[in-house]
Amino acid sequence: ACSAAALAYPDTVYDMVRMGVAQYGFWPSPDIYYMHMQAGEAKGNGSLKRLFTWKTDVMDVRDVDAGEFIGYGTAYQATQDMKVAVLPLGYSNGYPRGQSNRGFVLIKGKKAPIVGLINMNLFMVDISHISNVEVGDEVVLVGRQQNNTINISSFTQLTQLLNNEMLSRLPSAIPRKIVK
Template identity: 30%
Template structure:
């Protein structure tokens, strides 16, 4: 999806929410979002907290989450993956400084000047050389070192050279050092090695940059946040945690999910015993069965693996998905519910972790992680902030 298409989608979502116009409603609990942020910041005494908004704010809605957090004094930075996400935030008049975690192509580096208040992450020695040669306007950078994840980041042996190259350009302001843990929840030995590497990287950085006292040092995200007091850092990048998911080994985060999805029934009918439902007739009625058609399929974010095993809810009653989940439709068994009518709402995904349609339970069915389910929620679904 290019920037213009993304912008049109989000621009349309600016219009006031009118329930009668939408078959789907993705609801954001803004107070719970604030509660999650407050808990994480205060429990770990984090001086500077960065909220990660990449991938459409983990499916929650880049514009909606950005607007909520722009006025939140406990959030210092917003972090996105790419320049497109940064432009979208600025187009919605969101003012907080933005860290761009990913690579920005050389031919659009000049666009960073217009976005303003941007921090660019330097992920390789080659990128440092490009920036040193091409940047002719003030630009703040954080240097990422590879402590063992082996994705983005420069090696420790390249750190001195990288800093020297960046210093050649007076427009470039080095203001931070960062990295990322590979497996803080399941591989403690690897994390210890990465923490040792981080310590060495910090020492090199301080030798090369005498005025480091005002700089930012950040290694930890949600899963590794319990290491915060054990290492030298003053900033944490929290993504899945602020959205209400505890990915730590310790399971000591008092956070709750903030996103739920509702859909209106668009058809009700009775399937006779022996007849099938959906593509391939993967479900056959063993008795006359009352069904409802829900306008929400794998395009909207209902995983296809929920076919014949997943559940939606009407109030507190689970309603089993029958037949294959289609691109834009899912069928549920409503035989046990009386008086359901067209346009009554069912709950597709719940904030309640005990329900069968919670994001954690849905991810478990597919042997995946809630991140994957969340980011597949279509950006065309109307986000409603409560």
């Protein structure tokens, strides 16, 4: 049985279960989650706990004048003077290009909107509203920082990806660290 079968159809488990996305605390699909909720198990110990955080750091901080374009092409034009942070990852690292001009990251606990196209190995975020951002500051791509959260669902809703599709697209070259 896979994650979905193990959670929704326990009579299919037999001798072994190959847990996939559920081992990270994500529902395999909305249907499995709704089945879980209808079964009344949401109040008990049957709920899944998210165990995944994805972080990077600020690679550069740049001032952008009103009227300048950010990133490749003309996908984003600054309407006012701005400050942007350059982040050292892109679609080659599994970050969905569909988040261009739509997604957010967390810096210093505040949401910073993505500006311009997500490139192969970098993208930019507007930090005009966040004070004292410096090279090396932590950036949360998925997870919690102070009182804000970026969920996997923010990727899957905008880009039509499944939870397991989003999580499995992250290349093995990305360093992993187990935090207890």
